[in-house]
Amino acid sequence: MSLFQNVSTLITDVHYAIGLSFILLAIPSLYRIYFHPLSHVPGPWFAKVSPLFLWIICYLGIEGRVIRSYHEKCKTKVLRVAPNSLSISDSSAIYPIYIASGGFEKDVRYANFNLGPFVSIFSAIDTEYRDARAKAVAPLFSQARLRAACETNGVIKESVAEFVQKFQAYRAAASSKENGVVKVDMLDLAARLSIDVVTGYLLNERYGGLHENDSLPIATQIKKKLSANAFIFAIIGFSRFSLLPKRIFSLAYSLSNRLASNEEVDRSAALVHQFAEGVVKRSVGMSASEIDDSYQGRLMAFGVPPHEAVAQSEGIIFAGADSVSVTLSTILFHLVQKPAIHTCLLNEIVTDYQDRSKDPETLPYLRAVVKEGLRLCMANPTRYTRVVPDGGITVASVYIPPKTVVGCAAYTMHHDEEVFPRPFEFLPERWLEDGGDEGLRKPAMQRSMLAFGAGLRGCIGKNLAQRQLYESVVAVVESNVLEGARTVQERIEIIEWFNAEIKGHKLEIEWP
Numbered sequence: 001m002s003l004f005q006n007v008s009t010l011i012t013d014v015h016y017a018i019g020l021s022f023i024l025l026a027i028p029s030l031y032r033i034y035f036h037p038l039s040h041v042p043g044p045w046f047a048k049v050s051p052l053f054l055w056i057i058c059y060l061g062i063e064g065r066v067i068r069s070y071h072e073k074c075k076t077k078v079l080r081v082a083p084n085s086l087s088i089s090d091s092s093a094i095y096p097i098y099i100a101s102g103g104f105e106k107d108v109r110y111a112n113f114n115l116g117p118f119v120s121i122f123s124a125i126d127t128e129y130r131d132a133r134a135k136a137v138a139p140l141f142s143q144a145r146l147r148a149a150c151e152t153n154g155v156i157k158e159s160v161a162e163f164v165q166k167f168q169a170y171r172a173a174a175s176s177k178e179n180g181v182v183k184v185d186m187l188d189l190a191a192r193l194s195i196d197v198v199t200g201y202l203l204n205e206r207y208g209g210l211h212e213n214d215s216l217p218i219a220t221q222i223k224k225k226l227s228a229n230a231f232i233f234a235i236i237g238f239s240r241f242s243l244l245p246k247r248i249f250s251l252a253y254s255l256s257n258r259l260a261s262n263e264e265v266d267r268s269a270a271l272v273h274q275f276a277e278g279v280v281k282r283s284v285g286m287s288a289s290e291i292d293d294s295y296q297g298r299l300m301a302f303g304v305p306p307h308e309a310v311a312q313s314e315g316i317i318f319a320g321a322d323s324v325s326v327t328l329s330t331i332l333f334h335l336v337q338k339p340a341i342h343t344c345l346l347n348e349i350v351t352d353y354q355d356r357s358k359d360p361e362t363l364p365y366l367r368a369v370v371k372e373g374l375r376l377c378m379a380n381p382t383r384y385t386r387v388v389p390d391g392g393i394t395v396a397s398v399y400i401p402p403k404t405v406v407g408c409a410a411y412t413m414h415h416d417e418e419v420f421p422r423p424f425e426f427l428p429e430r431w432l433e434d435g436g437d438e439g440l441r442k443p444a445m446q447r448s449m450l451a452f453g454a455g456l457r458g459c460i461g462k463n464l465a466q467r468q469l470y471e472s473v474v475a476v477v478e479s480n481v482l483e484g485a486r487t488v489q490e491r492i493e494i495i496e497w498f499n500a501e502i503k504g505h506k507l508e509i510e511w512p
């Protein structure tokens with residue numbers, strides 16, 4: 001055979017191969033666009049043919065804003081975001097998906113959140129496994145126990161008071177430009193408070209976030225970040241892979257760990273692990289009443305072995321500490337940017353809350369501020385995914401067949417312009433009965449709030465988180481520590497992974 005014949009056979013073979021690949025790709029793509037049981041649901045064509053689009057926006061941390069923009073572009077409440085996955089922006093779907101009869105089952109992506117070999121309350125798909133553990137620890141989140149922790153000598157009360165003292169000391173140093181320090185990072189301070197509250201309240205021993213650098217000069221303290229941060233940010237960061245199928249996830253996770261192996265993360269994870277191991281060790285041999293009083297004690301009394309109790313304790317430290325600190329620092333950030341709101345809040349506290357006889361949640365303006373903070377904070381901005389059971393459901397007149405993965409996202413719900421006009425602005429007044437529209441919007445706003453998720457698999461720590469938020473906002477506002485401050489960043493920018501990351505890991509303020 002001549003060289004010419006060889007080359008022309010090769011070209012023909014390449015043509016065939018390209019043609020064949022094209023057909024192999026085109027057939028499933030055409031099926032997914034025109035014949036799939038979800039072919040009637042609007043969405044961009046590339047999302048219909050492959051999950052790659054969803055994986056990429058998840059990885060890049062832009063899932064919330066991109067999906068919201070496609071809901072608007074396609075003018076639909078039910079959007080196809082992957083061949084078998086939908087985003088829903090209709091608040092009437094929250095009840096059937098998350099609440100009725102315990103809600104739909106979590107989808108397999110939650111297995112990517114397991115604590116290594118252990119399944120957590122959060123990552124469990126099997127509801128029996130989850131319910132047994134959740135039942136063991138549920139009494140710890142009762143309002144009566146929380147109220148006691150907010151009274152004098154209670155762990156929440158004490159931690160919040162120390163947080164404000166630290167804030168005031170940092171302010172004094174930054175105002176006098178001690179050793180060149182001029183800014184205070186509220187996110188870091190809030191993280192220190194939150195880890196101390198969640199550990200002190202649930203594990204009966206404070207991690208020591210607020211005091212870990214007390215021996216250092218104040219200017220050095222201000223510059224240093226919480227020792228558990230690197231561990232927390234590493235967990236947040238790996239959720240960028242959370243939508244991948246388990247096998248690809250494990251591969252991507254171990255590869256990224258190897259490439260980005262980092263001593264700081266290892267040191268930080270070891271510190272949190274040592275702490276959790278310590279509290280579990282000290283719990284072995286506790287009295288019955290002490291067991292009753294701690295998260296790890298209750299889990300072990302239920303039958304969880306100590307090494308699993310260590311992992312579950314690390315899991316709850318992460319779940320509790322990060323989201324509350326993001327929410328608290330978001331609220332404080334807006335109070336700095338809008339001093340008029342700070343003044344209204346202070347007036348309400350001075351007028352109606354001096355004797356501390358009532359529950360802070362009954363103060364209308366304070367409640368509005370906290371609600372608006374929860375709306376905007378985006379601690380968990382993306383879809384809480386669930387699987388449609390047999391029989392399917394109909395949402396906004398769109399039939400959704402069984403086995404479809406569906407989810408509502410706080411980013412889409414909380415930024416719905418029809419429900420929350422000027423959705424990206426911090427406007428607590430919108431929650432007041434006399435907030436300009438006689439409270440007419442309020443029922444729809446309430447229905448659209450998803451900060452803590454909804455139903456049985458909604459946030460187990462909601463009461464604890466809210467208590468800490470109310471106590472801290474009152475204490476900060478009363479202390480006047482924010483007076484005269486201005487924010488260094490103009491706005492809060494987040495990376496929209498399953499747990500949001502505040503860009504740059506800081507929310508700084510200064511006193512010019």
Ligand code: HEM
Nearest residue numbers: 122319320323324327379384451452453457459460461465
């Ligand atoms: C402002 C603070 C918080 C926010 C915004 C928040 C948000 C959420 C959301 C949205 C979910 C449901 C996710 C889903 O359906 O996929 C959730 C679940 C959960 N949260 Fe929170 N959370 C906060 C504080 C806490 C605290 C303080 C704790 C515990 C100390 C906690 C522990 C959990 C656990 C264990 C679950 C899983 C519940 C289950 O699946 O049964 N969270 N949280």
